[in-house]
Amino acid sequence: MRAKHPIHTTISTEAIRVLERYEKELGAKNTVLERALLNMDKLRFKAKLDTTRMETHIKRISTGIPGLDNLLEGGIPKGFLITLTGPPGTGKTTLAMQFLLEGTEHHEKCLLFSYEEDIKQLVKHCTRFGWDIGKYLNDGYLEVFGITRLTPEEIIDVIEAFKPERIVFDSINVFADTHNLRHTPSWRNVLKTIKTREITTIIVTEKRHGLEKREYDDYDFMSDGIIFLDKTTLSEFDTYKTYVLAIQKMRATKTDETPKPIKFTEKGIEFYKQLHLPGEKETRQRTTNPLNPRTHR
Structure with missing residues (x-):
């Protein structure tokens, strides 16, 4: 046959x-x-x-943080969902805003859902670092929803209408718990929309512990990367605490999980080059505290 x-x-x-x-x-x-x-x-x-x-081919997006892009092979892979976490007062909102403003500087549309601050508080926060977010709002590169209670369906409508390249949810714990975010169909549709459109997104979450504990929650497991901000002492002789940043996870990227010292300047967050944490090779004499002991959001 x-x-x-x-x-x-x-x-x-x-x-x-x-x-x-x-x-x-x-x-x-x-x-x-x-x-x-x-x-x-x-x-x-x-x-x-x-x-x-x-x-x-992996396109990478600059974080806007001097020194951080070098630790990420050039930046965050485009379209990734990043969890930015840590205890209160460690600079999470500041880092998230730097990430957004880096996009607006390059004429990228950016979207902020702020569940803890209204627009007036946010402007005051940014003014401390010389960031004129009013300019980007007026130019149409930045949209801010402060202390908002949008439904997941409304969030999707905003995303589809504005077509952003970067999004920040700060702090998402206030608005959606991990069960809803991962299992509720409406929230899964939000995440699907973000992934389908390859929008690089940061979700800010709160931790009740610092880097001394290796505990993860569902927000961490659902993300493509985890950036942890904390305050710690540099040595057993120090009585002050230094702000540090640790990259605990970043898919498609070779990373060093060792916490790196950071500082808050008039321009935002920057990395210290001369400071080392316990366990790293010491290349400096012990110095006085270079940091202003202010608390940062």
Whole structure:
């Protein structure tokens, strides 16, 4: 018996076997089934091509933090969801705003959902570092929703209308618990929208502990990366605490999890180059505290 010839020669061998079995049982040619199998083959091939592109090309987004991009092979991979976490008063809001303003400086549309501060408080916070967010609001590169209680459906509407390249949720603990964020269909649709549009996103969360504990919550597990901010002493002889940043996780990126000292300047967060934490090679004489002991959000 001669083998049947498919309508298109691109149909796979496996699909041909399925087609021949059903045609034998039906006793006639099944064009509908043949076309369906062909379309399935095309979808499988397309998926393989898409996966190849993702693995071979990773576009990275600058964080706006001097020194941090160097620790991330050039920046956060585009479209990643990052958890920015740590105890209260460690600079999470400041870092998140620097991330957004770095985007606006390059004419990227950025979106902030702030669940703890209204717009007036946010402007005052930014003014401390010389950031004129009013300019970016007026220019249309930044949209801010302060102390907002938008539904997940409304958040999706805002994202689809504004088409941002960067989003910050600060602090998301106030608005959605981890169960809702991961399992509620409406919130899953928010995350799906963000991922589909490849919007680089930071979700700010609060921790009740510092780096001394290695405890993770569902926010950490659902994200592509974790940046942890904390305050700690540099040595057993120090009586003051220094602000530090640790990259605990970043997919598709080689990272060093060792906490790095940071400082708050008139321009925002920067890295110290001369300071070392316990466990690192000491290359300096012990100095007086270079930091202003202010608490930062």
